[in-house]
Structure formats: C-alpha cells, structure tokens
Amino acid sequence: MRYVDEFRDHEAAVRYIRQINRITTREWTIMEVCGGQTHAILKSGIDQLIPGKINLLHGPGCPVCVTAVELIDRAIAIASKENVIFCSFGDMLRVPGSSKDLISVRAEGGDIRTVYAPTDTIRIAYENPDREVVFFGIGFETTAPANATLVYQARQMNLKNLSILMAQVLIPPAMEAILSAPGNNVKGFLAAGHVCSVVGYDDYEHIVSKYNVPIVVTGFEPLDILQGIYMTIAQLEEGRAEVENQYRRAVRREGNITAQKIMGEVFNVVDRRWRGLGLIEKSGLALIHKYAEFDAEIRFGVEQLTAEESTECISGLILQGKKKPYDCPVFGSLCTPEYPLGATMVSSEGACAAYYRYRKEGTESIKQSGGKERP
C-alpha cells in the first residue's frame, strides 16, 4: 500500500541500521516523546535492531497516561450524575481514578459513550436536548484543534447542553520539565511529528539552545523512527544541537496556521498537573473567558475535587524516562492490562502496555536483548 509499505521496507531498514551502527561511537540516551512512537518501536522491534549503545527512553507523550488522577475523579463525578451523557475516547474509560474508573460508572448505570471525533458529541447534544452532554477533552496539541472546534461550534449553534472537561496538555513544557529534572540523562529527543504538524517546531529552538540537546521532529513509521534516530545520533556524535525535521512530508516549520487560529480563539495556556510528573507551568490549555460557559468543571462544580496519586505505581518515573517498565516490581504480575495499577498500563500508547504486549518475559528475543532491555 502506497505511503505505508515504503516506510516499512526491510532492505531500507537494514541500510539505516547499518548507518546508525557506523556513526555510533559511544553510549547515548535519547527519548522518543510520543507514545505512538514507543508503540511503533516495540511493535516493529527497532529497539532490538539498533546498536546496544543507544538507550531509547520512552517519554510522556501518551495523553491517557498523563491525565491527572484528579481529572479522572472529576470525570467520574460528572459521569455519575443523573441526566449526563459523558462522551470520551475509549482508552480513557479504563484509567483508574482514586477509587474506580469510568467503565465501572457505566456498569453502575452511567450513560458513558465512546466517540471517535469530538464533534460527534455535537450530534449527541443536538439529539438529546433535555440532557447534559459532556466531552472529556484530553490530548496534546494533536487533539486540541478538533476539541477547540467542538467548543467553537457549540457556541455558534448556541448549544446550551454541551460542555467540555478540559484536560488538554502541551508537549514542549513537559520536555523542559524532563530536561531540568535532577538526574536527567536524556541527551536528545525524537519530537512527536504530529504535534509539530499542528504547532510547527519554532518552540523547540529555545529548548535546543537552553539545554544544548538535539531535537529531531520524527514520524511514526519504522523508517521514520530509524531516520530520526540516525539524525539525532549524528548531531550528538558531531557535537551539534539543532532542531531538525525528519518528518518533512507532514510538518512545516510554521505548522498548521488554521489549526493554531482555532486553538487561539478558544484556548489559553494554563498551568496543569500531569500524572506522574506533577504540576508543570504553562503546560495545559483551558477555555478562555468567552467560552467559559462550556467549561464542565464550572458547570458541574467539580473544580475543587482533588486527589493524590497512588504511590504503588512507578509510572511517573517511567514517564520521565528514569525507569523502564521492567524495573517495576509489579509489572506483568500485579499490574497487567486487565488489572492496571497505573495509566501507563492502560493506554495502548502507554509504555508499560507496549512492553507487556510485545515483550513479555520468557522469549528468546528478550533474553537475547536482555542486556539492553533489562537492568
């Protein structure tokens, strides 16, 4: 299939791996930011094919994983109310809050619906004028334009029974939080290509100059990722730190201006709490005053609801790239996708779920790559 097969080509992959091997002279730790990339790396086995000197850390780019427990609790509080239709992307339903998840609310009689596009909720709100319809607005810069469109259209249509629970987060502040954390050893980033297709990559210039790390805007196919790794390692080996764009077929420096306009119309930047990473300044999006009537937290009076994260789960350290899923004593035993203790095991983009799905213990390939994968 065109635009897919050429980016998964075996021969080309072998050539890239050879090139990466050729230029890698010492150990480097680099982080792929996006959970989609983590998934692709483990599914295609890139981690097994690249030189052992390169340590790939898995970043915080999974929207389900980083949504704070208190926001899940607020979602549960709203979804449990009578007369509410709570709409969400499917993955969010199984993320544990403080005491339960949204799926259990559904089992208890809550009307919780999985939607594929935020604007699907407009139809639901339109068809159910007597009920309150709430959308769980999660995601990074990638979902922000569509979520902004939902709110914009709701106002245009004067829909009084629709609101959004804002959990929107931004990637560059999280990358800075990782780089400035004590004990950080990330030396380069594969930046999330789709995030950059929306907001461009100008924002990364100051990170590159402030922290002296290469950032390569990277796509999601195996060859994209291999090329991204090659470009990052080449910069590191040559002592350069620049923003480079591997994903040129989808990303322009300035990003998608139309998408940015609708985001600017509806959202402003606020501080936000991340699961596992804590409060990060200017890392979230909220509705601007003009659209405040669509804010579900205000409408349902849940903004005071707070919650502490469980201490059992090391997902925070995994999201910061300080630990790998195998480092967790309960990985694959007490914590599995069926009974997740933390968000990184729930979402298909979460690092623990990806390790569990593609790298369970006991296989030859894992034993062979054991030196690299396991401490």
Place this chain on the structure above:
Amino acid sequence: MSDNEYSGLSCPIPISEYPHVLLAHGGGGKLMHQLIEKIFTAAFANPMLETAHDGAVFKADSDRLAFTTDSYVVDPLFFPGGDIGKLAVDGTVNDLAMCGARPLYLSCGFIIEEGFSMDSLWKIALSMKQAADEAKVSIVTGDTKVVDKGRGHGLFINTAGIGSIGHDLTIAPSMVQPGDAVIVNGDIGRHGMAIMAHRESLSFETTIESDCAPLADTVMRLLDEDIEIHCLRDLTRGGLAASLVEIASVSGYRIAVEESKIPVVDQVRGACEILGFDPTYVANEGRMVIFVPKKEAEKALAVLRDQGLWPEAAIIGRVGDERTGIVTMKSLIGAERIVDMLSGEQLPRIC
C-alpha cells in the same frame, strides 16, 4: 443479500396486516403459529421442520458427532457482505467444520424485540435459508420468543449445530506438532472493519464487505484429499492473533509467524491505519488457520487455491519446537516480537 433466487421472494405475511412483530407473535396462539408457518417454515422449507414436532428426529451416518452452539447479537443486523442471519448459519457451520465435521442439522432460536420489522425478519430468514443451502445444512428445529420493546436489540439469534465426523483424525490444538505449517485461507480483518465502518458511519473510498462465509466445504475438500490436518480454528472475535495465542498455549509449542506473509487487503489495511488498529486482532467470519505437517503444506495450499476457491490463501508461519507456548511475529523490518491477546476490544488511537 445479493440479487438471486432468494431475493425475489416477498414477505408472505401481508405487511399491511402486521408490519411489525407484536408481543402476541410469541404468545403461543394463532399469531405465533402464523409467524412460524409463514416466515420460518416457509423460508427454511424442509420435511423435518414441516412435521411441526417438538424436536427433530434423524439418523446420523457416523458414530462420531460434533455438537456446537453460538449466539449472535451483531449490531447492525444488516452490514455490507451479510446480515445476522447469514452470520448465525455460517458461524455455527464453521464451528462444526473446525472439529472436522460435516455439518448436518442446525437449530435456531429467535429472540425478537416487540416492534421489529416483519419485512426485516423475512429477509433475515431468507438469508439464513440461502446460507444453509450454501453450507448444505438444514435448519430442522427452532424456537421463537418475543420480548417487550426495549428489552432486546431488535433481534438475537442462537443456533446450535450437529455434524458428523467421517474420518479418524483428531483435529485439535493439542495435536499441533513442531514443524507444522500455519496456513490462513484468505486475507484477514474484513468482517470486523466492515462492521466497525458501518456501525460508526465511517466512510472510506470503497465499502469494505464482511468476509462472512461457510468453511465446511473447504475443510471437507482438504480431508477428501487426505491431508493430515492437525488443527483448525476459525478466526472470529480476537482475530488471527487470539486464535494463534490460544492454540500455542494449549499445544505448548511456539508458533512463529511473519507479518509480511499475512494477507490483508489494502482497504482493510488503510482503514486499520486510520484508526490505529492492528488487523491481526480484527474479527473475521470466514477465515481459519489450518495446521498441517510441513510436507503437506504445499498440497493443502493447492487445494485451497484450486478453482479460485481461496486465491489469497497463504502459509504465514510455522510451529517451532521450543516449548514456550507463545506466539511470535517477525515484523516487516525483521525483528521479532511477542503476539499477545488483547485484554478487551481494540480502541481507536487518540492522537
């Protein structure tokens, strides 16, 4: 349903009289008898059903029989490439075929929601008849219940089936041996993506049609050619991946497959790419994996492909001699990974 001898028939219960199923149609009185007679007996037409007895009485031609049952709750009831009726016949026929049995008779229980369209019921009954004819089985006994409006989802169907086993092979996951070839009879993922696209009103450039099909004839052909089948499994919910994981875990051996060998049509691949799905986990209704000794693999493939029966049939992997009971897949770029069962349904990628 396609245009053929079945689609020309019109509903024998005058629509003007009862355009919708009433509670009384399940009440045991005249209306119920009229419904059974004019819809089900008329559509399924066979002597055993026409005796109107409490059950079907028959002789079997073998002392080894296979018996299975399945319930069908698919939403939507009509989808590109099939409907709940065809599914209810093919699904149970295929379960019998996976035991190496030749399907003989089916039973069929309908749970109908009050208000269900009589015309749709007729169409579904005709579709079942067509599927039964194609699979060479008869629907010989049945049951009809009507539930209050709001207590069903239009229509649920349960079918059970009996088949006879005319060979001495044991066809089961425990019979899988190291060295066995793993064959699929066609491209995977169509049924699940057809349902998904239809249910969620996702429109792609071309309509994906369900792969819903009877497999018994194919299995009989393989057996007639004396192919030593070790194991068969139809790839329904959970897709190819779930079936392989189940077989590996029962057999105790490692099953190694290659991603590049697994046939998936571009339409399905494209739809999966858009949603972030893995086609190996997508449901099928007319696909199976066949485990045969390596030396018989090419012959089996030739039987499958004969007369254009399953042109996409392919050998996708082999059984290793490691007693790990897991499934591994060689990725397109050449690395190996584990294939595991999903904990639930696949969910579309968020971003």
